[in-house]
Amino acid sequence: MRRLASVLPLLMPSAVIAQTGEDARPRIIVSSAATIPSPPDRAVVSFSVHGEGTTSDEAVRAMVAKRDVIEKGLASISAGSDIRAAQMGIAEVRGRECNRNTYGNPRLSTGECAIIGYTADIQMEVRTAAVNEAGTMVSLAGRLGATNPRIDRFFLAEDKEIRRRGVAQALAEAKLQAEAIARASGVRLGGVLSVSNLNFNGPGPYDDIVVTAQHASAPPPPPPPPPVAVGLKPRAIETQVKVQVVYAIQP
Known part of the structure; x- marks a missing residue:
């Protein structure tokens, strides 16, 4: 299926072209x-x-343990997924009274x-070919304790052949x-x-199809039931190609 934009014809008078110093041959330009x-x-x-703890090590250990559980769960849905870390940080936690101080003052x-504990947070990104299971992965990550799991975007791993087809279609329409x-x-x-x-206007870095899930605690034994299947079918990626063709006019 294709959608062809309207074609903009333009007949270039030779006298006008000659005044600009360009090629004076009569021609037809179409886009x-x-x-x-x-x-x-x-x-x-x-x-x-x-992750949280009374020491930074405890907070990091809690974070890592939870991350490992989540990654193992996601691997059960898509074993070939590429899971990478994006950011990580550790923060000190102080009492409520300390938070009433003016922002920016040294403490x-x-x-x-006084420091009463620590938090550790890590941002994770999963790239998967299991496109239709992406929503189920979000659902399972939320159950296993992930914070704000979501689908960031859908995209094409390779679109060169699609672009070639677009060029061919655009050129054929331009000739007609x-x-x-x-x-x-x-x-x-x-x-x-x-x-x-x-x-070339191919798939952008971000797609506005987003699914979010709230934080949920992992259920206690016996083993939890299968994750909630979302049955997600993402919309198509639209690859757009635009060309301009200049034809000569025979005398």
């Missing part, structure tokens, strides 16, 4: 675009993992501002339009003088 929808074959799921770790313009103008269409690739 054409082709859009090819394709189902995405990759999804990006992201989530955060939170000693004594008295009301140039022939129609030539017939209506009473001139004979000549050969191609030049072809310009105006732009």
Whole structure:
């Protein structure tokens, strides 16, 4: 399936072209675009993992243990997923009274501002080919204790062949339009003088299909039931190609 944008014909008078110092040969210029929808074959799921403890080591150990459980669960859905860490941080926790101090002032770790614990947080990103299971992965990550699990985007791992098809379709449409313009103008269409690739508008870095899930505690033994299946079918990725073709007019 394709959608072709309207073609913009333009007959260039030789007298006008000559005044600009450009090629004075009569010509027909047409612009054409082709859009090819394709189902995405990759999804990006992201989530955060939170850990707490009275020491920084305890907070990190809690975070790592929770992360390992989540990663193991996600691997049961998509074993070939690429799971990477994006950011990690450790924060000191002080009492409520310390938070009433003016923002930005230095604080000693004594008295009301004594450190009472630590938090550790890590941002994770999962790239998977299990596109239709991405929603189920979000659901399971939320059950296993992930914070704000979500689908960030869908995309195509490779779109070169799709772009080539788009160029071919756009050029074919441009020729049809140039022939129609030539017939209506009473001139004979000549050969191609030049072809310009105006732009490639492929899948963007972000897709606005987003699924979120709230934080949920992992259920106690016996083993939890299967994750809630979302049955997600993402929308197509639209790859757009635009070309401009300049045809000669035969004398």
